Amino acid sequence: MPLTLHDTLTREARVVRALDGGTLKFYCCGPTVYGPAHIGNFRTFVVQDVFRRVVERDGTATLHVRNITDVDDKTIRDSQKAGLSLADFTRHWTEKFHADCAALNLLPPHVEPGAVAHIPHQIRMIEKLIAKGHAYATSGGVYFKVSSFPQYGRLSHLEDREIKLGASTAATDSDEYDKDSLSDFALWKARKPEDGANFWRSPWGEGRPGWHLECSAMSLEYLGEDFDVHSGGVDLVFPHHENEIAQSCCATHGRFAHHWFHVAHLMVDGGKMSKSQGNLYTLEDLANRGYTPEEVRYVLISGHYRAPLNFTFHSLDAARHALQKMARFQKSALERLAIHSVEPSGPGPFASAWETLNHDLNTPGCLGEVFTTLNRLKPAHLSDSEIVEALGGLRFILQALGLKLPELKEDTATDVPTEVATLAARRWEAKKNKDWAAADILRKEIESAGWIVKDGKDAYELTRK
């Protein structure tokens, strides 16, 4: 089943296939490691992960490269604030990023190159660009000459991009006054005092590479001049990806990426996430409120990747119940067969969910189809082999989505206050004696103490209100 995916450049859905007929080469712009990634960042990475899983389940191997930006203004600034070397500082946040990725069940990329380790590659690319007349050196660094690349602006659909007065203050307060044109962007930045020890040698003096260049250099190194799919958040369309295209196409004879895949932003309570509004959440923030990474992942794929997704705590609660609903089906079906697990098979009865997923990575539509199918399947009326097929199909879809189902154990509280425990024990006695009036009074007392009793067949359970 071929996966179709919207292409930012052509603005149409195109079939995803490997250029070389074998391995799909996939580049993702990774995080800048100067702090914990927030769930908005992870929306992009989770969607990219689903993409990869679908491609692989469609029978195409992938070569997935995702970079780590470990040198830029922010990493330098914050490492100095922290009193750490840039390397120690970025290593710490890279490790944190990896831990979060693992918690979210993201497949690790096959290659995860860092910018600092690829400075020689970036220097070589600058040399090529200068030699071909696409870049020039000044006292402030080396700049890409945008006017030398007529196709500049095609991706963001603004061919003649003009700087609007007032649209940016960078033009006036920047140290890049020595550029030929305001549109030109830095390939190499000359060393500044505030860079501290963070500079490298180059034919143009000491300094550091510009941000856009690393992705061009590293994708060239690991994927070649032409590769299949390039992905990132929508905010990277301009200028980052536009600049990458310019650098790469001018430095090589290739076409660079053949398919552009951009993920829309995550909103919080209807607005942009930002530190100043206090609505910027990390996995840790959500864990502190009792939400699991699986629930976060579910929320992040509960909207189509090209539409803004509004994140709320209500949506996390909804995710919890939705996952439990799937888990209940799985549990009761497994119990009927008296087995513990079933290997994922093909999609089986979940074919419609799989088909929907392959249509421009429609994850919310896919989840809807999963539940529609689940609601139709009545384990009591199915044969053993039909149940095995259904369980295998469900596992197949869940693995494509990267979702893990929760354990359905009731979490019995262990920190019940003695007086509440005593009340509950007395109520149980009253209940056994069919003294309903006393039992009801005791239930009320337990509730006013902040606890809820749930009766089972031959035991009861206490949970916090």
Next chain:
RNA sequence: GGCGAGGUAGCAAAGUGGUAAUGCACUGGUCUGCAAAACCGGUAUGCGCGGGUUCAAUUCCCGCCCUCGCCUCCA
């Protein structure tokens, strides 16, 4: 101002030229001493607004309104 993405039930979110999936919430029922859980049902004459095309539009076309994003180093 330019460009892009959106506006579908209380919330979230699919989808389609032929009359609206799904999850949560709510609600009726079964079950239960009563609850809870579970299970079985119900809940948008309507898809931002106004025109147009069509036998038929939420879906196509035109205009408008609103939201969000980007406009030089934000996923």
